Amino acid sequence: MGFEQAWLSYRMNVEAGEWKGISKIYADSRNPIMKNAVSELQKAFREMMGIEPVLCSDSREVKADTGSICFKLDRERKAEGYHIYEEDGNVVIAASSECGWLYGVFELIRQMQMESSIKGMNIEREPVMPLRMLNHWDNMDGSIERGYSGNSFFFDKDEILVEERIVTYARLLASVGINGTVINNVNVKDAATWLITDRYFEKLSQLSEIFADYGIKLFLSLNYAAPVELGELDSADPLSEEVRAWWKERMKLVFTQIPNLGGFLIKADSEGRPGPFTYGRTHADGANMLAEAAEPYGGLIIWRCFVYNCKQDWRDYKTDRARSGYDNFIELDGTFRDNVILQIKNGPMDFQVREPVHPLFGALKATNQMLEVQIAQEYTGQQRHVCYLIPMFKEILSFHTYAAEVNDTVEDIVSGKTFKQTKCGMAAVANTGNDENWTGHDLAAANLYGFGRLAFDPSVTAEELAGEWIIRTFGKDKEVRETLLFILMNSWRAYEMYNAPLGIGWMVNPSYHYGPSVDGYEYDRWGTYHRADHIGIGVDRSHHGTGYAGLYREPNASMYDNPESCPDELLLFFHHMPYDHRLRSGKTVIQHIYDTHFEGVELVDEMVKRFEGLEGKLPDKAYRRMLERFHHQKEHSREWRDQINSYFYRKSGIADEKGRKIY
Numbered sequence: 001m002g003f004e005q006a007w008l009s010y011r012m013n014v015e016a017g018e019w020k021g022i023s024k025i026y027a028d029s030r031n032p033i034m035k036n037a038v039s040e041l042q043k044a045f046r047e048m049m050g051i052e053p054v055l056c057s058d059s060r061e062v063k064a065d066t067g068s069i070c071f072k073l074d075r076e077r078k079a080e081g082y083h084i085y086e087e088d089g090n091v092v093i094a095a096s097s098e099c100g101w102l103y104g105v106f107e108l109i110r111q112m113q114m115e116s117s118i119k120g121m122n123i124e125r126e127p128v129m130p131l132r133m134l135n136h137w138d139n140m141d142g143s144i145e146r147g148y149s150g151n152s153f154f155f156d157k158d159e160i161l162v163e164e165r166i167v168t169y170a171r172l173l174a175s176v177g178i179n180g181t182v183i184n185n186v187n188v189k190d191a192a193t194w195l196i197t198d199r200y201f202e203k204l205s206q207l208s209e210i211f212a213d214y215g216i217k218l219f220l221s222l223n224y225a226a227p228v229e230l231g232e233l234d235s236a237d238p239l240s241e242e243v244r245a246w247w248k249e250r251m252k253l254v255f256t257q258i259p260n261l262g263g264f265l266i267k268a269d270s271e272g273r274p275g276p277f278t279y280g281r282t283h284a285d286g287a288n289m290l291a292e293a294a295e296p297y298g299g300l301i302i303w304r305c306f307v308y309n310c311k312q313d314w315r316d317y318k319t320d321r322a323r324s325g326y327d328n329f330i331e332l333d334g335t336f337r338d339n340v341i342l343q344i345k346n347g348p349m350d351f352q353v354r355e356p357v358h359p360l361f362g363a364l365k366a367t368n369q370m371l372e373v374q375i376a377q378e379y380t381g382q383q384r385h386v387c388y389l390i391p392m393f394k395e396i397l398s399f400h401t402y403a404a405e406v407n408d409t410v411e412d413i414v415s416g417k418t419f420k421q422t423k424c425g426m427a428a429v430a431n432t433g434n435d436e437n438w439t440g441h442d443l444a445a446a447n448l449y450g451f452g453r454l455a456f457d458p459s460v461t462a463e464e465l466a467g468e469w470i471i472r473t474f475g476k477d478k479e480v481r482e483t484l485l486f487i488l489m490n491s492w493r494a495y496e497m498y499n500a501p502l503g504i505g506w507m508v509n510p511s512y513h514y515g516p517s518v519d520g521y522e523y524d525r526w527g528t529y530h531r532a533d534h535i536g537i538g539v540d541r542s543h544h545g546t547g548y549a550g551l552y553r554e555p556n557a558s559m560y561d562n563p564e565s566c567p568d569e570l571l572l573f574f575h576h577m578p579y580d581h582r583l584r585s586g587k588t589v590i591q592h593i594y595d596t597h598f599e600g601v602e603l604v605d606e607m608v609k610r611f612e613g614l615e616g617k618l619p620d621k622a623y624r625r626m627l628e629r630f631h632h633q634k635e636h637s638r639e640w641r642d643q644i645n646s647y648f649y650r651k652s653g654i655a656d657e658k659g660r661k662i663y
């Protein structure tokens, strides 16, 4: 399938005379990263201004010039950081490494697209989070677990694809500062177990080389039971000498055969995947065994904390899936090797439209940590509904954990500020596939764009990111900008309004997680309940219930524990409340449910109406793709509204104060 260039389409016309005055680029482009940087710059000038600055290799001439771009070595600067400034009418990009120059080039192109003035330009940046990664859940048969934009562009029929698209993929990632990617699903099965064997080394090295030339490290998801499943040993016990020796040999082979490999991501003892529990060992035993073997090659072991008992009996009111990540890992704090990073989902459940921040953030003090978010919209409309997630990520990053007097937010922790760590960062479960526009819904690309930019620089607002993404993708037209900004900035709020109420989550169809099914998970064995009856709804996670609220540091623990101080939007996550309980907003729980469901649909109608006004102002193909999805969202939001409202009307017997139609 063909593919578009997303925000690197360079389809807009840059008019500004200052930019048009650039006539030379001074660069030594022998290094492959520099070669890519320079050719990107040339492409941008050519496509947006129709000019071809001359490439000169001798930078001594630059002094006598104006209207040129040149690259300068600045050894003081951190790797990946850059300083762009104007000097005597020339643009200088100073950095200490090729990656810094590459990021500087993408920054300059961004400034060009925003038509910022060159005169007096002075931009200094370095990435706030050391690791900024994508996690693809791509299977080797070409399918993607929770993929909503076509098939994999990495794999097909158990083979690795190395196609032209990969280069554009790498450009897109580098342009927003993403520096690592895990290309295969964390559920490693069948052929994927063989990725660490010579069956796939050649293709993997080709991929890793393409990525390396854009400053990106290749990572793989690993099958914990590989020694057994590859038929070489009878055990994967992390304390067995034989198993440890096997991994040492394997890591030596893999790291020497795949240059630029960054390391491995592991899902163990979770949802049926094997892990150290099989041998009565801890997650630290498992992670440390792999880390010791990968350490000589600078390899990282990224170990996921998504571990829970997925077979809870509904009569059991004490077991709580939300607690399990914490309970499984807290005792292990400080016992992991230095090249292990624990990767923690943003919330304790699973990427719901609203969850509290995972309590491990702020609790773990002596362990490298990474935040995992999901831009694949598994529970937030599957890239058929528009749901711009950056405002949610901003809230998560700015959450105060109270783990320290200062620098105590999630952002501080995963940037290494709180506990002085260098191996930390943020990963997003990717939303890409081989659809022409990469992300199914054209507007879902704003999540990919925003995620990368945010991990590099969390100080940017969600609105700024949306605004610049719109300009870079669709150009400068004012109406286009204002309309799409309105849609993006209201989309998460709208989705939350017609979805499960007040933080309770999970009212989706089990297994494929799309569309409303209030009781779908209530009568399932996965321990994800809402516990609604005719009097009230919610899970008691206070000290009277599962005690989950107490896992946070004070004052968060007390705030969540008490229904009077618990924020409305999370009330039912923490408490079982009667329908006539008055929220802090002044509304009763039941009236809140009705109102938000009606208002959510009205907001979608408004978004669709405004979108339809853009006909003729957007590229036709993109407009039609989006229009089809908007029409679906309009219908589907009504289904959500009606199912949720009638369910609670029938359960509670309480009528809507405003007398609207509830079935």
Ligand code: GCV
Residues within 6 Å of the ligand: 137, 145, 146, 185, 186, 187, 267, 271, 306, 350
């Ligand atoms: C890759 C959820 C998803 C699964 C996913 C899992 C995980 O349960 O529904 O598809 O598996 O999370 O994050 O490992």
